[in-house]
Amino acid sequence: VPVGSCTGIGPDSGGATAKTTYHSLSLYWSPSGGSSTKTVIVKYRKKGDCSWRNGLPIKYNPISGNADYRGSIVNLTPNTEYEIELTLEGTSTTSTVNSKTWTENPPEGTVTTIPNGSLTYNITGSGTVTAYRVYDGKGATIDVANNSDNGININASNIILRNINVKGAKTHGIRISGGKDIIIENCDVSGWGQIEGPNGFGQNYNSGIYSSNTSIERVTVQRCKIHHPRTDANSWSEDSGVPTTGSFHPRGPQCITFFDSLGNHVLRYNECYSDFTHQFNDGFGAGSNSSLNGFPGPDSDIYNNYVSNTWDDGMEIEGGGKNVRVWNNYIENAFIPYANASVTIGPLYLFRNVSGRSDSSSETTNNSPGYFLKAGYASSESNMNGAIYLFNNTVTQPNNEGAGGFGSAGTGNRIVKHTTSRNNVLQVRSGTTYCTANNASNSDNDLDYDLCTAAYPSGYQTHKITGSPIYTNGGSFNFSTKTGDFRLSPGSPGFSAGYIIPNFSDGFSGNAPDLGAQQNNESPMKYGTQS
Numbered sequence: 001v002p003v004g005s006c007t008g009i010g011p012d013s014g015g016a017t018a019k020t021t022y023h024s025l026s027l028y029w030s031p032s033g034g035s036s037t038k039t040v041i042v043k044y045r046k047k048g049d050c051s052w053r054n055g056l057p058i059k060y061n062p063i064s065g066n067a068d069y070r071g072s073i074v075n076l077t078p079n080t081e082y083e084i085e086l087t088l089e090g091t092s093t094t095s096t097v098n099s100k101t102w103t104e105n106p107p108e109g110t111v112t113t114i115p116n117g118s119l120t121y122n123i124t125g126s127g128t129v130t131a132y133r134v135y136d137g138k139g140a141t142i143d144v145a146n147n148s149d150n151g152i153n154i155n156a157s158n159i160i161l162r163n164i165n166v167k168g169a170k171t172h173g174i175r176i177s178g179g180k181d182i183i184i185e186n187c188d189v190s191g192w193g194q195i196e197g198p199n200g201f202g203q204n205y206n207s208g209i210y211s212s213n214t215s216i217e218r219v220t221v222q223r224c225k226i227h228h229p230r231t232d233a234n235s236w237s238e239d240s241g242v243p244t245t246g247s248f249h250p251r252g253p254q255c256i257t258f259f260d261s262l263g264n265h266v267l268r269y270n271e272c273y274s275d276f277t278h279q280f281n282d283g284f285g286a287g288s289n290s291s292l293n294g295f296p297g298p299d300s301d302i303y304n305n306y307v308s309n310t311w312d313d314g315m316e317i318e319g320g321g322k323n324v325r326v327w328n329n330y331i332e333n334a335f336i337p338y339a340n341a342s343v344t345i346g347p348l349y350l351f352r353n354v355s356g357r358s359d360s361s362s363e364t365t366n367n368s369p370g371y372f373l374k375a376g377y378a379s380s381e382s383n384m385n386g387a388i389y390l391f392n393n394t395v396t397q398p399n400n401e402g403a404g405g406f407g408s409a410g411t412g413n414r415i416v417k418h419t420t421s422r423n424n425v426l427q428v429r430s431g432t433t434y435c436t437a438n439n440a441s442n443s444d445n446d447l448d449y450d451l452c453t454a455a456y457p458s459g460y461q462t463h464k465i466t467g468s469p470i471y472t473n474g475g476s477f478n479f480s481t482k483t484g485d486f487r488l489s490p491g492s493p494g495f496s497a498g499y500i501i502p503n504f505s506d507g508f509s510g511n512a513p514d515l516g517a518q519q520n521n522e523s524p525m526k527y528g529t530q531s
Contacts, residue, residue, distance in 0.1 A: 006050040009083045014095025016086050017067075019299045019323075021266050022078045022102045026299045026323035027058065028067035029095055031088045036060050038089040040069045042502075047081035047098070054502040057089070059387055061418075063345055065292075072323050072349060073503055079103040106132050106160075106183070114164055116140045120148045126179070127158035137164025137187075144168050146230070150175040151192070157181050167191045171203070173226070176211035176219065183220045184209065186529075193231040193253040197242035202231025202252035204242075204281060208272075209256045214293075217262035223269045223529045229253035233281045235311045236335065236368070237361035250311035250335075252281040259286045263297020263322075267305065271482065271528040274309040276363040283307035283334070285316025290342050290383040294319010298345075304531040306482050307331045311360065313339035313374070321348035321386050328517075330477060330484055330527045332356030336370035337403055341377055346386020346418065351504055352517040354394045354486060354525070356477055358403035358429070368410070369429040375407025375414035375437055390421040391504050394486050394517040396475045397427045404428045405452065407437030415441045423498040423505070425469050425488075425516035426452040436460065449499040451515050467493035469516065482528040486518040495520065 016029035042055030058071035109131025127133030151166035173189035189208040196203035208226035233252025234240040255272035286295035314331035321343035331337040337355035407414030435452030447460040470492035477484040494515030509521040
């Protein structure tokens with residue numbers, strides 16, 4: 001552990017820039033001499049520390065309008081200054097950056113109490129950087145009883161909305177029409193949405209929390225329960241009737257939807273759930289899946305959420321994916337737990353995530369498992385340009401009803417490109433042929449040190465681990481407490497057999513990290529509002 005006080009790195013130099021959240025930091029740099037044969041070496045430390053820590057090296061990936069080198073540092077402490085030093089591999093070219101993570105307790109100013117109500121509550125009064133304006137429901141309920149489009153409408157910046165129950169909105173529970181630096185916390189949203197089309201299913205993208213404003217930025221949604229919409233989404237075996245093309249793709253309500261925003265959002269400690277007669281299309285997501293934008297927007301974090309009851313994607317992390325980090329989430333009763341088709345800019349990081357039950361069209365039958373990670377498909381292949389990192393994720397198989405692997409489920413075979421995987425436990429559904437898609441279009445992948453219960457595509461997994469994981473307590477998840485115990489038992493395949501990943505595998509015990517989302521020396525993983 002670094003101690004003492006050392007001379008700082010001085011002012012920023014060399015052209016690199018950084019953008020922070022509470023626990024992460026995005027880096028951007030285009031040094032002279034960058035090339036596909038050179039990575040950028042990353043070192044970082046808290047200001048005042050003497051010793052440097054290693055970050056994950058950043059790959060060269062020039063995409064028009066973006067820095068040639070883009071990457072993230074994770075597992076940082078909130079409200080803390082950091083010093084970062086970047087070095088172009090094999091050269092003396094360097095850049096230094098000073099950056100501070102967000103505070104979890106922004107300064108609060110004027111407090112407005114929200115009373116019980118039956119009309120849309122409009123938030124238009126902004127705060128400031130030094131005095132956030134607080135709108136506190138103190139447990140009150142806004143129930144518009146299907147008479148208004150939105151329960152709450154936000155068009156303001158530097159505000160905190162907290163402690164309010166929102167029910168009965170015709171389209172969206174909470175709509176963000178505009179603004180930046182918005183915190184929504186400890187809210188309960190339910191009963192929103194309207195019917196669309198002749199078959200009685202919900203209108204697509206009606207959401208608990210929604211925005212289509214492309215200028216919103218730095219929105220935090222934390223410790224909210226978003227559940228039980230008024231309507232239902234169609235499954236993959238049901239015709240929504242809209243559009244009338246015979247497509248059975250799910251359409252219907254969602255929990256959180258942000259269309260093409262400026263990003264830098266944090267979605268954490270939330271619970272998105274329902275029942276099998278009020279299913280979601282996706283849990284978190286939007287559209288523009290193969291664009292340079294998409295959801296959730298650049299420099300964003302999604303962690304410690306519980307998501308369930310989606311006929312399509314639990315989390316639709318698709319589009320640009322520029323320095324997007326997704327970790328410590330648990331998704332069950334979803335067709336595809338984590339979706340990434342496609343990542344156009346990158347990098348996208350998924351680490352320490354877990355999936356449970358997976359199915360496309362039935363509460364009980366389990367006729368079609370989805371992919372743990374969607375991966376790409378032929379029509380989006382030209383947009384698959386961004387780097388993807390998959391570290392220490394876990395696929396579980398409760399009653400053999402879990403998901404497949406990376407782009408593979410059953411005999412399904414998606415496209416995997418520009419992907420690095422390490423230390424994943426892929427206990428895939430029986431009948432799944434490969435743990436990672438074996439597609440002729442796969443390219444530029446570095447897949448190794450993963451455990452899988454199916455076959456590996458040839459040319460990968462030099463240090464492959466085979467067999468079934470053995471968990472200390474059966475790999476169980478407890479819905480009532482939103483906790484999971486996914487520790488591997490000593491003697492299990494993958495126990496203390498992982499690859500040491502700079503910045504991502506810190507804190508393990510023993511000679512090497514365990515494979516999977518949880519290390520053997522850690523407490524049960526917590527999700528949702530109690531995280």
